[in-house]
Amino acid sequence: MIGYTELNIDLTKAQNAMKEETHRFAREVLRPASIELDKIDDPETVIKSPLFWETMKQGYDLGYHTIFLPDSYGGLATDPLETHIVLEELAWGSVDFAIGLGISCFPAFFASMVPSDRLIDDIIEPFCQCSDASLIGCWGITEPDHGTDTLSPFTATFADPAISGQTRARREGDEWVIDGQKAAWVSNGTIATHCLLYPTLDPSRGMAGGGICIVPLDLPGVKKGRPLDKLGQRALNQGEIYFDGVRIPSEYMLVDPESYESMLDVTLSTANAAMGALFVGVARAAYEEALAYAKQRIQGGKPLFEHQMIKHKLFSMFMKIEAARALSRAAMIYNYNNTPPMIQYSIASKVYCTNTAFEVASDAVQIYGGNGVSREYPLEKFFRDARAAMIEDGANDSLMITAAHHL
Amino acid sequence: MTVFENKEKMQAVLGGLFEKLLADPEFGPKFVKSGITIKFNISDPNAELWVTPGDGTHGQVAWGSHADKATVEMTLSGDTCHKFWLKQIAMPIALAKGLIKAKGPMPKILKLLPLLKPAYEAYPEWARSHGLPVD
Numbered sequence: 067m068i069g070y071t072e073l074n075i076d077l078t079k080a081q082n083a084m085k086e087e088t089h090r091f092a093r094e095v096l097r098p099a100s101i102e103l104d105k106i107d108d109p110e111t112v113i114k115s116p117l118f119w120e121t122m123k124q125g126y127d128l129g130y131h132t133i134f135l136p137d138s139y140g141g142l143a144t145d146p147l148e149t150h151i152v153l154e155e156l157a158w159g160s161v162d163f164a165i166g167l168g169i170s171c172f173p174a175f176f177a178s179m180v181p182s183d184r185l186i187d188d189i190i191e192p193f194c195q196c197s198d199a200s201l202i203g204c205w206g207i208t209e210p211d212h213g214t215d216t217l218s219p220f221t222a223t224f225a226d227p228a229i230s231g232q233t234r235a236r237r238e239g240d241e242w243v244i245d246g247q248k249a250a251w252v253s254n255g256t257i258a259t260h261c262l263l264y265p266t267l268d269p270s271r272g273m274a275g276g277g278i279c280i281v282p283l284d285l286p287g288v289k290k291g292r293p294l295d296k297l298g299q300r301a302l303n304q305g306e307i308y309f310d311g312v313r314i315p316s317e318y319m320l321v322d323p324e325s326y327e328s329m330l331d332v333t334l335s336t337a338n339a340a341m342g343a344l345f346v347g348v349a350r351a352a353y354e355e356a357l358a359y360a361k362q363r364i365q366g367g368k369p370l371f372e373h374q375m376i377k378h379k380l381f382s383m384f385m386k387i388e389a390a391r392a393l394s395r396a397a398m399i400y401n402y403n404n405t406p407p408m409i410q411y412s413i414a415s416k417v418y419c420t421n422t423a424f425e426v427a428s429d430a431v432q433i434y435g436g437n438g439v440s441r442e443y444p445l446e447k448f449f450r451d452a453r454a455a456m457i458e459d460g461a462n463d464s465l466m467i468t469a470a471h472h473l
Numbered sequence: 474m475t476v477f478e479n480k481e482k483m484q485a486v487l488g489g490l491f492e493k494l495l496a497d498p499e500f501g502p503k504f505v506k507s508g509i510t511i512k513f514n515i516s517d518p519n520a521e522l523w524v525t526p527g528d529g530t531h532g533q534v535a536w537g538s539h540a541d542k543a544t545v546e547m548t549l550s551g552d553t554c555h556k557f558w559l560k561q562i563a564m565p566i567a568l569a570k571g572l573i574k575a576k577g578p579m580p581k582i583l584k585l586l587p588l589l590k591p592a593y594e595a596y597p598e599w600a601r602s603h604g605l606p607v608d
């Protein structure tokens with residue numbers, strides 16, 4: 067059963083059913099798998115484990131990798147409210163798998179903005195029809211030397227020629243040739259088959275001189291690093307990608323410097339709105355565990371829940387989650403229905419919801435007492451998952467500065 | 474100077490283009506099957522153009538206010554419209570830069586894009602035949 071009351075009285079039967087189904091998948095498949103995989107020390111072992119692939123395949127089989135893609139190609143094509151509902155439920159089970167499945171669509175999603183016959187045949191349709199996780203996408207934007215620098219469109223430093231990317235693409239005839247490296251943070255990095263890559267095309271424009279292209283990762287000159295060992299979201303594979311004279315057809319370069327900054331704004335708006343929805347799910351997961359525990363753990367002769375201090379804390383967690391859902395749904399519904407989007411709302415949602423997930427998970431650990439920090443219980447995992455999110459898709463403090471430029 | 478000197482001219486060019494396309498044996502049924510109703514809010518000259526799946530067998534072109542609810546609403550100037558159909562500006566770029574403002578769920582807009590291909594193909598010749606600049 068889903069542990070919150072749906073305040074949207076207009077939700078249809080089909081939307082309620084979609085929520086229940088996603089919740090069931092999250093409870094029965096994603097949550098147990100991600101807890102099991104979280105216990106594995108070496109991230110290389112995670113991606114070699116049959117459990118990881120079995121879980122990814124089930125997610126693909128249900129089409130969760132295609133929620134952003136049109137049904138005409140075979141995508142799930144959920145509307146903005148449904149997208150929020152699905153992401154919240156998936157992340158309630160496992161934010162690691164929810165992000166892995168969500169980010170996977172990036173190459174096909176961007177290709178569907180400029181749908182030439184070749185892109186439809188090579189990229190979009192095969193991805194939509196993939197039901198065994200044999201085609202996986204990733205988003206390669208940040209670099210070892212440029213993290214926040216890459217994610218600050220329309221700020222003063224973004225167009226400073228003294229600051230430009232270390233992954234470069236140059237035109238040669240009908241091809242683009244790519245050299246350089248993307249950061250160890252690229253989600254799905256070492257398991258991806260395709261990258262939506264953001265290289266620099268014109269360094270004289272600084273970070274604004276970028277482009278957006280699709281790189282099949284089986285091309286000569288592509289090399290991948292080892293999976294990154296990190297705090298939280300451990301079933302989300304990450305790793306660097308190196309490019310050494312990699313050649314792609316010109317048709318795979320989707321965006322040039324002329325519109326790069328605007329398209330980055332669209333990218334960040336889309337990704338940050340999704341992050342908001344996802345981390346409502348994480349906050350809720352932590353809150354529900356803490357509420358159940360508080361009703362059963364006896365101290366001072368009665369359940370923790372009967373102590374005013376604990377009740378007050380739980381209600382404060384409840385309020386934050388409801389506020390986070392209201393903001394992130396509104397931001398997603400507006401920005402996924404309007405192009406160009408208003409990035410400040412997506413960023414407000416991302417920052418608010420990830421901060422909320424962190425605060426709620428921290429309070430939940432506190433309510434669990436010593437058990438909260440024990441790996442026997444899922445609380446410390448939620449806490450770690452939430453902490454990583456405050457840096458993921460842009461460090462919250464810097465994102466706020468980027469968004470503030472729009473006030 | 475705007476490309477369309479007045480509303481009547483724009484109606485003849487854009488309305489005519491869609492009527493021609495809806496009558497096309499390939500585009501017409503595909504568009505109707507998509508179930509998408511598009512509303513173009515055009516400025517300079519000001520007009521509302523609707524392209525709808527009609528009665529479910531034959532698509533329909535209409536001007537002015539309309540009883541249907543738009544699946545996708547595009548707000549743009551007459552000049553942007555002309556450049557867009559001439560492929561002088563790509564949709565995602567026009568959208569990202571705000572030259573075209575789109576309202577409607579993202580997957581529906583993305584679904585629409587490949588459907589519009591025949592319109593791009595037909596437009597240069599069509600515009601030329603109506604005396605509009607196409608270079």
Ligand SMILES: Cc1cc2nc3c(=O)[nH]c(=O)nc-3n(C[C@H](O)[C@H](O)[C@H](O)COP(=O)(O)OP(=O)(O)OC[C@H]3O[C@@H](n4cnc5c(N)ncnc54)[C@H](O)[C@@H]3O)c2cc1C
Pocket residue numbers: 169205206207208209212213214215217248249251252253254299454455457458459460461462463464465
């Ligand atoms: C879990 C996770 C998943 C990720 N997934 C992806 C992915 O799929 N693809 C991808 O490309 N990247 C990904 N990233 C990378 C992520 O976007 C970056 O880590 C993030 O943008 C911050 O960049 P950085 O780590 O280089 O930190 P830095 O940019 O070095 O920032 C360090 C600190 O300095 C602050 N700071 C930075 N610049 C300024 C400034 N100008 N003024 C004041 N303060 C500043 C920041 O706010 C931050 O607190 C992921 C990261 C994580 C943690």
